[in-house]
Amino acid sequence: MVARMPDSTSPRKGRPGRPRSAEADRAILDATRAALVDVGWGKLTMGEVAARAGVAKTTLYRRWANKNELVVDAVAVLFDELELPDRGCLKADIEGVVLQFGALLARPETKTALMAVVAESTTDDALRERIRSAIVDRQKRLVVLGRERAQQRGELPPDSPGTEGALAAGQAIGLIFDVIAGAIIHRTLVSSEPVDPAWAQNFATLLLTGLVGLG
Amino acid sequence: MVARMPDSTSPRKGRPGRPRSAEADRAILDATRAALVDVGWGKLTMGEVAARAGVAKTTLYRRWANKNELVVDAVAVLFDELELPDRGCLKADIEGVVLQFGALLARPETKTALMAVVAESTTDDALRERIRSAIVDRQKRLVVLGRERAQQRGELPPDSPGTEGALAAGQAIGLIFDVIAGAIIHRTLVSSEPVDPAWAQNFATLLLTGLVGLG
DNA sequence: CTCTTACGCTACGACCCGTAGCGTAACTGG
DNA sequence: CCAGTTACGCTACGGGTCGTAGCGTAAGAG
Structure with missing residues (x-):
């Protein structure tokens, strides 16, 4: 397992390159909660969260390793x-x-x-x-x-x-x-x-x- | 959704045809508990339960509609x-x-x-x-x-x-x-x-x- | 012996997973 | 202004699971 982003809250300031989009963070967490209301945990998929948030699925995986950690933060x-x-x-x-x-x-x-x-x-x-x-x-x-x-x-x-x-x-x-x-x-x-x-x-x-x- | 077996406990006595195998019932429930110990809920699959129980996957679906109901009974x-x-x-x-x-x-x-x-x-x-x-x-x-x-x-x-x-x-x-x-x-x-x-x-x-x- | 139901097996389309690769966008430091 | 670095959206992919259908066979009921 390659070292992955431990959490999405660290601002990682002073680092070169394009920064993470704070709007995407918020949109993803909002979409996660909304999707939970509609489909519940069992049928919640990363793809659907990404679609609701207006974000690519890969963007989710750059921040959270799996569904569990995403939902905890949400x-x-x-x-x-x-x-x-x-x-x-x-x-x-x-x-x-x-x-x-x-x-x-x-x-x-x-x-x-x-x-x-x-x-x-x-x-x-x-x-x-x-x-x-x-x-x-x-x-x-x-x-x-x-x-x-x-x-x-x-x-x-x-x-x-x-x-x-x-x-x-x-x-x-x-x-x-x-x-x-x-x-x-x-x-x-x-x-x-x-x-x-x-x-x-x-x-x-x-x-x-x-x-x-x-x- | 076609009417499905409501539960596996009813003996359905006096009914023609081959009866349900009580051994299969027990083997499936035991296998479910064993699999839960090994892989947990999230990675528990119907296919693995069937394989552990020495039973065809279709036999599981004849008794329980999905993973949830199976695990409740188990x-x-x-x-x-x-x-x-x-x-x-x-x-x-x-x-x-x-x-x-x-x-x-x-x-x-x-x-x-x-x-x-x-x-x-x-x-x-x-x-x-x-x-x-x-x-x-x-x-x-x-x-x-x-x-x-x-x-x-x-x-x-x-x-x-x-x-x-x-x-x-x-x-x-x-x-x-x-x-x-x-x-x-x-x-x-x-x-x-x-x-x-x-x-x-x-x-x-x-x-x-x-x-x-x-x- | 026939009828009915359960069983094991195989195959299948559908869906989701998690990753790789690409071109592009955004921000930093020289 | 210009490299360098990182994030983004998009596409595509192999691998896995789901739940069902179809078949031939096994096992009780009448």
């Missing part, structure tokens, strides 16, 4: 829309981010692409790293921020490195992230039911008070 | 291994089933196939129904059983249809199932970290006592 930017506005208390913060994430996953291009590349990543280490750095790790910031806010409000105990039975902060963040993201993904994609305000409220209650609090 | 049986032995208390029951589900998802044929068919199901209603009936709904029994046991032990309040703010039993079961299955799937496939006893214990603690209990 979808990753959508996740940066997520925010965590301060709604006053931990429960409201949780409900807010759950609804945002739910709305993002409700979009057809997101749901069909995310699970597909995750599936491919189980037999492709490079792809798994790309997903982790481009999507997952970037969104853990929401958990970190929400946790810090709750600790400042006194809703959660502060980090206690020496306490018996306490969890290291990093482990706790990873656990919480898996629970929140996993539950939303599972409800949306597997159970195929909506993440609406009522569900978000029930989920936040469960997360805060545990199973007993569900009533 | 993987579905694995989920029936899950059990819920009575370990005395709710926390231990949760940890037990979490570890079982984690071990199941750690198997390469499971992880690579489950997410792939879920991804395809976002643009294929029939496939989504097949997944729901063959996999998801069958496993909700574990949540129902564990909940009933905990209620009999007095660890959880009984179903209270009229109580203010209480959740209907069906909604609670769906919520709990999404949280448990989603968290395990997310940790295994997205975070790609193991579901080991320590994690299972932390997760069970979170589920029982809520975020505050994490310390």
Whole structure:
């Protein structure tokens, strides 16, 4: 395998020759998302993306080695829309981010692409790293921020490195992230039911008070 | 589209003609799982499955319309291994089933196939129904059983249809199932970290006592 | 024994993949 | 202004997979 462009985001400034077309980049990623909505992952072809983007097929292969990496980049930017506005208390913060994430996953291009590349990543280490750095790790910031806010409000105990039975902060963040993201993904994609305000409220209650609090 | 065999499980008894070979059925499903381990979902081809199973490619298409449905059936049986032995208390029951589900998802044929068919199901209603009936709904029994046991032990309040703010039993079961299955799937496939006893214990603690209990 | 269905095999057109080669376009440094 | 370098669009290609059709044969039902 010849060394290929690792990613399309590096500007490669100061280099001689004709520069990459930023418009082509954008057109390709837009076309990828649009095609995902129409035909889904399985029938998505590089040729069709190129045609939609008004670009030669070879131009795609100069930037991405295969369909997987292209789709990861096409979808990753959508996740940066997520925010965590301060709604006053931990429960409201949780409900807010759950609804945002739910709305993002409700979009057809997101749901069909995310699970597909995750599936491919189980037999492709490079792809798994790309997903982790481009999507997952970037969104853990929401958990970190929400946790810090709750600790400042006194809703959660502060980090206690020496306490018996306490969890290291990093482990706790990873656990919480898996629970929140996993539950939303599972409800949306597997159970195929909506993440609406009522569900978000029930989920936040469960997360805060545990199973007993569900009533 | 000509009417095709809806599934391969119906024995179609009392029908004239040569019956379907049960050995072929088994050989195909085994070959599918084996091939998934070796080449993953993306490079899995009907031709290779047929060759591994010692069967003509046309025989596959007489039973399954496409790769998706074949893989759903090949993987579905694995989920029936899950059990819920009575370990005395709710926390231990949760940890037990979490570890079982984690071990199941750690198997390469499971992880690579489950997410792939879920991804395809976002643009294929029939496939989504097949997944729901063959996999998801069958496993909700574990949540129902564990909940009933905990209620009999007095660890959880009984179903209270009229109580203010209480959740209907069906909604609670769906919520709990999404949280448990989603968290395990997310940790295994997205975070790609193991579901080991320590994690299972932390997760069970979170589920029982809520975020505050994490310390 | 006949009817019906399943099986293995071969062949096929259609489609997509990923790459090579070409002429042209765009930008850099002397 | 002029090489040098890189990107682009286009065409063409071998290789692989898809899903189907057609055939002769195998195996139960009545």
